[in-house]
Amino acid sequence: MRTVDLAKSSRRDLNAALHEVQHNTNETYWRVENPAGQHALAVGLDAPVTVEIAGHVGYYCAGMNQQATVVIEGNAGVGVAENMMSGKVHVKGDASQSAGATAHGGLLVIEGNAAARCGISMKGIDIVVKGSIGPMSAFMAQSGTLVVLGDAGDALGDSIYETRIFVRGKVASLGADCIEKEMRDEHVLALREILRAAGAPDSVKAEEFRRYGSARQLYNFHVDNASAY
Amino acid sequence: MDIENIPQTLPRQSATFDAYTLSEIRRAAATGIYDIRGAGAKRKLPHFDDLLFLGASVSRYPLEGYREKCATDVVLGTRFAKKPIHLKIPVTIAGMSFGSLSAQAKEALGRGASAAGTSTTTGDGGMTPEERGQSQTLVYQYLPSRYGMNPDDLRKADAIEVVIGQGAKPGGGGMLLGQKISDRVAQMRNLPKGIDQRSACRHPDWTGPDDLEIKIEELREITDWEKPIYVKVGATRPYYDVALAVKAGADVVVLDGMQGGTAATQEVFIEHVGIPTLAAIRPAVQALQDLGMHRKVQLIVSGGIRNGADVAKALALGADAVAIGTAALVALGDNDPALEEEYRKLGTTAGAYDDWQEGLDPAGITTQDPILSARLDPVAAGRRLANYLAVLTLEAQTIARACGKSHLHNLEPEDLVALTIESAAMARVPLAGTSWIPGMTGNF
Numbered sequence: 232m233r234t235v236d237l238a239k240s241s242r243r244d245l246n247a248a249l250h251e252v253q254h255n256t257n258e259t260y261w262r263v264e265n266p267a268g269q270h271a272l273a274v275g276l277d278a279p280v281t282v283e284i285a286g287h288v289g290y291y292c293a294g295m296n297q298q299a300t301v302v303i304e305g306n307a308g309v310g311v312a313e314n315m316m317s318g319k320v321h322v323k324g325d326a327s328q329s330a331g332a333t334a335h336g337g338l339l340v341i342e343g344n345a346a347a348r349c350g351i352s353m354k355g356i357d358i359v360v361k362g363s364i365g366p367m368s369a370f371m372a373q374s375g376t377l378v379v380l381g382d383a384g385d386a387l388g389d390s391i392y393e394t395r396i397f398v399r400g401k402v403a404s405l406g407a408d409c410i411e412k413e414m415r416d417e418h419v420l421a422l423r424e425i426l427r428a429a430g431a432p433d434s435v436k437a438e439e440f441r442r443y444g445s446a447r448q449l450y451n452f453h454v455d456n457a458s459a460y
Numbered sequence: 461m462d463i464e465n466i467p468q469t470l471p472r473q474s475a476t477f478d479a480y481t482l483s484e485i486r487r488a489a490a491t492g493i494y495d496i497r498g499a500g501a502k503r504k505l506p507h508f509d510d511l512l513f514l515g516a517s518v519s520r521y522p523l524e525g526y527r528e529k530c531a532t533d534v535v536l537g538t539r540f541a542k543k544p545i546h547l548k549i550p551v552t553i554a555g556m557s558f559g560s561l562s563a564q565a566k567e568a569l570g571r572g573a574s575a576a577g578t579s580t581t582t583g584d585g586g587m588t589p590e591e592r593g594q595s596q597t598l599v600y601q602y603l604p605s606r607y608g609m610n611p612d613d614l615r616k617a618d619a620i621e622v623v624i625g626q627g628a629k630p631g632g633g634g635m636l637l638g639q640k641i642s643d644r645v646a647q648m649r650n651l652p653k654g655i656d657q658r659s660a661c662r663h664p665d666w667t668g669p670d671d672l673e674i675k676i677e678e679l680r681e682i683t684d685w686e687k688p689i690y691v692k693v694g695a696t697r698p699y700y701d702v703a704l705a706v707k708a709g710a711d712v713v714v715l716d717g718m719q720g721g722t723a724a725t726q727e728v729f730i731e732h733v734g735i736p737t738l739a740a741i742r743p744a745v746q747a748l749q750d751l752g753m754h755r756k757v758q759l760i761v762s763g764g765i766r767n768g769a770d771v772a773k774a775l776a777l778g779a780d781a782v783a784i785g786t787a788a789l790v791a792l793g794d795n796d797p798a799l800e801e802e803y804r805k806l807g808t809t810a811g812a813y814d815d816w817q818e819g820l821d822p823a824g825i826t827t828q829d830p831i832l833s834a835r836l837d838p839v840a841a842g843r844r845l846a847n848y849l850a851v852l853t854l855e856a857q858t859i860a861r862a863c864g865k866s867h868l869h870n871l872e873p874e875d876l877v878a879l880t881i882e883s884a885a886m887a888r889v890p891l892a893g894t895s896w897i898p899g900m901t902g903n904f
């Protein structure tokens with residue numbers, strides 16, 4: 232295990248050291264002490280390491296992650312795991328806005344709540360929020376899966392493309408072109424898989440969720456839809 | 461009165477309701493959809509043509525055209541980047557997306573730019589192997605849509621350009637109509653084939669200058685502070701936008717005037733939002749000077765650059781380099797009169813073809829159609845672009861030597877006068893033959 236104390240070394244040192252880790256590294260387990268809400272911690276990783284961050288982080292923690300597992304033992308600021316490609320990011324507390332924004336792959340798990348725009352423009356990532364999510368979540372979401380164990384705020388899935396959304400609680404309102412869809416067996420199976428990967432308790436049943444997705448009415452511009460654009 | 465012989469007035473067309481305007485009203489009435497097109501503002505605007513160089517005479521002496529050196533190189537990204545970019549000429553190729561342009565066109569841009577010793581830029585939709593392979597220096601755009609955005613490409617880039625806006629549509633997002641979404645484009649953007657792709661107008665994970673600063677920090681951390689980070693803005697409030705970009709930590713600011721081209725935007729947006737390139741440069745330079753950052757944070761100006769005189773004028777007004785889009789496409793073969801017959805079939809004429817969003821470009825440039833795009837030979841087209849870039853440079857050097865400058869960057873506003881009061885006020889140089897800079901100094 233390697234420990235980096237951010238009270239003593241800089242963010243630059245931490246990220247540079249993490250970037251130097253080779254794919255066949257033996258140093259697969261890192262612990263980061265005293266993050267103190269700093270921005271851009273553990274960003275741009277591209278190795279199968281585990282990085283545990285002992286506290287709250289600022290903006291863009293684990294941004295553009297590839298392969299690595301990043302565990303945040305606190306709350307995360309704006310854009311946690313933004314544009315993640317692969318790997319896993321686990322937030323033990325709450326997450327601010329734009330969690331998992333534009334991410335192409337991997338798994339983002341948020342134990343608490345996520346604020347507005349969770350999964351905005353997501354492009355293939357799986358996001359599981361065990362609490363609730365704020366308004367405008369999954370805006371222009373392209374692909375991947377957003378799972379919410381709690382409630383969703385206003386305008387869920389506005390202008391959504393092919394992302395699948397599963398919500399267990401209440402949805403305040405759906406955004407333009409987002410509709411509720413039938414929950415078929417295939418969806419239950421897929422959701423079960425994601426819930427398991429996210430470590431959801433057995434008491435949470437895939438059958439309790441409702442599925443939302445694109446009505447695909449805005450896919451090609453049409454004058455009669457002008458008010459929805 | 462001799463009713464038969466009353467003289468008739470000539471039929472009179474309205475200046476307000478001119479033929480183009482009437483055709484647009486009819487088009488709108490028939491379709492119910494605003495007009496979308498490519499290219500930049502087409503209306504006549506105050507521009508570099510309204511400025512003249514004074515040249516040397518008794519009070520200043522010129523450099524010998526064929527003997528004395530007039531250097532043209534430029535270094536971009538000296539503020540924070542460990543690896544600044546060194547270009548042989550101060551003319552770069554602007555960001556144009558794969559999707560809006562064919563893979564052949566992107567490759568040709570890379571080839572031409574590399575041969576000329578300058579950089580080219582990706583666009584909305586990500587980086588293609590063709591353009592990375594053929595571009596010695598490649599700037600990677602970081603756009604609101606983040607289509608095709610991935611850290612491997614980010615690390616492959618020589619610089620990163622955070623796009624906030626474009627001159628053709630400041631405050632607007634993008635649009636790539638379904639006709640141009642081929643399998644490859646769809647796959648790169650992670651969207652179904654054939655649907656209209658909207659690109660957002662705001663970044664998904666930051667808003668405002670304070671967030672931008674943190675975003676830039678993140679990009680630097682990911683790329684280990686190696687690469688210059690540009691911030692591109694459409695010209696609207698250049699003084700404040702440039703100042704805020706500098707405050708946010710930009711190494712380079714790219715300022716794009718309203719004449720700047722676009723792949724596809726609403727006509728009303730192109731013609732009515734933003735300010736002309738000429739009007740944007742001085743406030744931008746002023747912001748840099750007020751912050752003590754002129755020449756430390758480099759300024760790249762684009763929007764309607766056509767010849768070496770335009771390059772020299774932009775540099776004289778304080779830019780460090782310029783970028784070209786439309787002119788580069790023309791050099792590749794866009795709107796070539798040799799294709800007139802095919803333009804006619806599309807209901808247009810060579811020189812006016814701007815329905816790039818339809819993907820039917822007979823020149824094979826603004827299309828994804830495999831048959832049309834195969835018409836463009838990337839090697840020959842790249843050669844034409846390299847030739848054209850050489851001419852831009854030689855022309856700018858010709859002017860600079862005449863003004864007695866041993867480097868293009870030594871051109872200064874004092875070398876310029878204006879032909880019109882508007883351009884004098886915008887460029888903050890005196891009206892020719894006077895000492896009058898409207899709003900600033902002197903008397904008429």
Ligand SMILES: Cc1cc2nc3c(=O)[nH]c(=O)nc-3n(C[C@H](O)[C@H](O)[C@H](O)COP(=O)(O)O)c2cc1C
Binds near residue numbers: 499557716765783
């Ligand atoms: C076909 C085409 C596609 C463009 N795509 C982009 C783009 O993806 N991103 C961007 O920032 N600007 C884009 N632009 C704008 C150019 O980067 C540049 O600002 C503009 O073309 C400069 O003005 P000029 O065309 O008068 O030289 C595009 C322009 C054209 C003509």
